[in-house]
Amino acid sequence: xxxxxxxxxxxxxxxxxxxxxxxxxxxxxxxxxxxxxxxxxxxxxxxxxxxxxxxxxxxxxxxxxxxxxxxxxxxxxxxxxxxxxxxxxxxxxxxxxxxxxxxxxxxxxxxxxxxxxxxxxxxxxxxxxxxxxxxxxxxxxxxxxxxxxxxxxxxxxxxxxxxxxxxxxxxxxxxxxxxxxxxxxxxxxxxxxxxxxxxxxxxxxxxxxxxxxxxxxxxxxxxxxxxxxxxxxxxxxxxxxxxxxxxxxxxxxxxxxxxxxxxxxxxxxxxxxxxxxxxxxxxxxxxxxxxxxxxxxxxxxxxxxxxxxxxxxxxxxxxxxxxx
Numbered sequence: 632x633x634x635x636x637x638x639x640x641x642x643x644x645x646x647x648x649x650x651x652x653x654x655x656x657x658x659x660x661x662x663x664x665x666x667x668x669x670x671x672x673x674x675x676x677x678x679x680x681x682x683x684x685x686x687x688x689x690x691x692x693x694x695x696x697x698x699x700x701x702x703x704x705x706x707x708x709x710x711x712x713x714x715x716x717x718x719x720x721x722x723x724x725x726x727x728x729x730x731x732x733x734x735x736x737x738x739x740x741x742x743x744x745x746x747x748x749x750x751x752x753x754x755x756x757x758x759x760x761x762x763x764x765x766x767x768x769x770x771x772x773x774x775x776x777x778x779x780x781x782x783x784x785x786x787x788x789x790x791x792x793x794x795x796x797x798x799x800x801x802x803x804x805x806x807x808x809x810x811x812x813x814x815x816x817x818x819x820x821x822x823x824x825x826x827x828x829x830x831x832x833x834x835x836x837x838x839x840x841x842x843x844x845x846x847x848x849x850x851x852x853x854x855x856x857x858x859x860x861x862x863x864x865x866x867x868x869x870x871x872x873x874x875x876x877x878x879x880x881x882x883x884x885x886x887x888x889x890x891x892x893x894x895x896x897x898x899x900x901x902x903x904x905x906x907x908x909x910x911x912x913x914x915x916x917x918x919x920x921x922x923x924x925x926x927x928x929x930x931x932x933x934x935x936x937x938x939x940x941x942x943x944x945x946x947x948x949x950x951x952x953x954x955x
Contacts, residue, residue, distance in 0.1 A: 647852060666786060669671055670822070671902055671903075672855050675708075676856070676885050678729045679727055681922060683733060687793050689738075690739045692740065693886070694917065703902060704785055709746045709826065711751050714730065714759070715758065731766055737772060745767060745774055745827075747767075750796065752799040760776075770937075787907070791819035791821050812849045820852050822852065822855065825842070825844065825846075826856075827857075827858055833861055833863060833941065835864075851870075852910060853876065861894040862899065865946050876909055882898065882901060886920070898918055899918065899932070912947060913947065914948060915947070
């Protein structure tokens, strides 16, 4: 459809300036939907145990990050503590079951999607998984479970989120890559959440590397990992059709009560921008976890520098400053 020729009130042709204004007005009216989405990623979230005992007001736990979190289209984290306590489940490791009364900590943080696909999802017992999912849904938070995928649309971009667990039992790479390939071939930007790796390891192990390359090769644009409880470097991996792909091997803890190792209290929020060709960039907002008071606190210059060193050269700095 061509731009109609306009004339002035007396039938005279419009001047160049008037035509330019008309052209810009016409183009703005035809502006396409956005081809850009920003995702905010945090690591492991646990709202029971010491976090519960600290009894910080829910709005105060993540207040420090609120401006950065609100800048994203979607906020994601890995929920290590199902909601359904008190639990009588006995495990060989730690039981992280939290009471339903801790739900406001999650809602005040502004989470949109929470992975519940991890080795602690049964800590409140078999019924706890359904209780957790129902509570999250009632608060407008989408649980990312192992049984399917979640689709979201922003402008002309369709994102498919998949959640995987390689800790409770070894993944079937064939089945997993088939699911990724199907979503990618259907036109989606595929984001994979995966519970993997060794706890307290500052670098990905060989299995993480192999899984990451297989998932990227199948069509994933972004992999977001958790479980090590400490930061691990991000990696750019060559991917299909000249797209831009990124692996976040681990973002450490976000809301947690671990204090034995200093590394478990050092963390970052990652803001990842994505367009139709994949990941544009990733920018970090470093922070520390104040375990005693059950809330996040600003990192010092030295602590922030250490966070960036651990995340590696593929993660830049954001424009957000954290006010104590």
